[in-house]
Amino acid sequence: MDRLKGKVAIVTGSTSGIGVGIAKLFAAEGAKVVVCGRREAKGQAVVDSIVETGGEAYYHFMDITATDSIEALFKDTAEKYGKIDILVNNAANVALKDGRVDELTLEMWDNIFQSDIRGTFYAIKCALPYMKENNGGSIINIGSMASCSGDLGSTAYACAKAGIDMLTQYTALQYGKDNIRCNCVRPGLIVTPDNEAHVPQVLKDIFMNNIMVNRYGNPEDIANMCVYLASDESEYFTGQVVTVDGGLNAHVSTVGQFKEMKSRTW
Numbered sequence: 001m002d003r004l005k006g007k008v009a010i011v012t013g014s015t016s017g018i019g020v021g022i023a024k025l026f027a028a029e030g031a032k033v034v035v036c037g038r039r040e041a042k043g044q045a046v047v048d049s050i051v052e053t054g055g056e057a058y059y060h061f062m063d064i065t066a067t068d069s070i071e072a073l074f075k076d077t078a079e080k081y082g083k084i085d086i087l088v089n090n091a092a093n094v095a096l097k098d099g100r101v102d103e104l105t106l107e108m109w110d111n112i113f114q115s116d117i118r119g120t121f122y123a124i125k126c127a128l129p130y131m132k133e134n135n136g137g138s139i140i141n142i143g144s145m146a147s148c149s150g151d152l153g154s155t156a157y158a159c160a161k162a163g164i165d166m167l168t169q170y171t172a173l174q175y176g177k178d179n180i181r182c183n184c185v186r187p188g189l190i191v192t193p194d195n196e197a198h199v200p201q202v203l204k205d206i207f208m209n210n211i212m213v214n215r216y217g218n219p220e221d222i223a224n225m226c227v228y229l230a231s232d233e234s235e236y237f238t239g240q241v242v243t244v245d246g247g248l249n250a251h252v253s254t255v256g257q258f259k260e261m262k263s264r265t266w
Contacts, residue, residue: 003231005030005176007082010073011060012123013091015042015191018142021086021219027055029227034077035074037064037091064091064119073127084231089120089164090142098156109156115168116160124171128180136179138230141168142222143186143241148249161186165241172239181238183229188245190217210258212247 004026014023015037015219016255027033027050036136037048043059050057060076062068093115098108124139131137146154147162157241168184175182189207191199205218213264258264 002010003029003227003233004086007031007085007125007230007232008034008077008083009088010034010036010077010255011039011088011090011118012064012073012125015039015046016187017192017206018187018190018219019088019090019124019220020046021192021223022090023057024050024055025223025227026086026230027057027221028053029231031086031230031234032081033057034060034073036060036073038063051074059135063164064123065114065226067122070119070126074123074130076138078130084127084137085134086138086140087123087131088140089143090227091119092116092142092160099153101155104156112156112162113160116157117163120164121167124167124182128175131180132178133176135170137181138234139171139180139182140226141182141184142227143168143184145186145188145249148243149253158234160183164217169239175231176238181229183234183238185222185225185229186241186243186245187222188217188243188248190219190220190222192219206256207248209259210251210252211245215246217244217246 001062009028009031011023011033014017014035022034023033023046024165025151026159033050035043037043040059040061047057047059058220062073074084098104098112120141127139143164144161147165151158165184168182170180219221221244225242
C-alpha cells in the first residue's frame with residue numbers, strides 16, 4: 001500500500017462523500033493528505049480517522065467560491081510539506097435539480113458555475129507554480145456523467161461539468177511538457193453515507209436497470225481510479241476523461257426498456 005508514498009495530496013471537498021473516500025485511500029497508499037472544505041468538524045473527523053489507521057493528514061478550511069481561501073490552501077500546504085504533488089478538484093455544488101433553461105435565473109447559473117468550474121479553474125491555476133517547481137504533478141478533476149448527454153433538468157450543473165471535461169484537456173495539453181498531468185474522472189450514481197437517505201428507491205431502480213454490473217457505485221470506486229491517476233503508474237496517461245459508472249453510459253439509451261420487455265430489439 002505504498003503507491004503514493006512520499007507524495008503530498010490536496011483533496012478539495014473531502015469533508016463528505018466521494019472526497020472522503022479519496023482522502024482515506026490516498027492516505028492508506030502513503031500520501032500526506034490535506035483534507036479541506038468548509039465544515040471543520042467533519043473535516044477533522046476525516047483527519048482523525050486517517051491518523052487512527054496510521055496515515056498522515058491535516059484539515060485546512062477552504063471555500064471553493066473564494067479566491068483568497070484557495071490561495072491560502074496552496075500557500076499553507078507548501079509551507080507545511082515543502083511541495084504539492086497531487087491536486088484532486090472534488091469540491092462542487094451538486095445542484096442536480098437546478099432546472100430547465102427557462103426555469104434558471106442568471107443568479108442560479110452564476111452560483112453553480114462559480115463553485116463547479118470557476119473554483120476548479122482557480123485551484124488549477126494556483127497549483128501550477130508549485131507543481132512546476134516540483135518538476136511535475138498530477139491534477140485530477142472530478143466531473144460528472146451529467147456532461148455525457150442531454151437530460152430533462154440539471155442544465156447549469158451539466159454545462160459546468162462539461163466545461164470541466166474541456167478544462168482537463170486544455171490543462172493537460174498546455175503543461176504536459178512540464179511533467180504535469182491532468183485527467184478527469186466522471187462518476188456515475190455513487191451512493192454514499194451522506195446521500196443514501198436522499199436517493200429515492202425509484203431512482204435507484206432506474207439506474208440499476210441501466211447499470212451493467214449488479215450494484216451502485218461507492219466512493220471507493222472513484223478513489224481507486226484516482227489513486228491510479230495520482231500514482232507514477234499513470235505517468236503516460238493524461239488529458240483523458242474517464243467515466244466510472246458501472247457501464248451506465250456505455251450503451252444506447254433504450255437498453256433499460258428493452259430489458260424490461262425481455263427483448264433484444266424492437
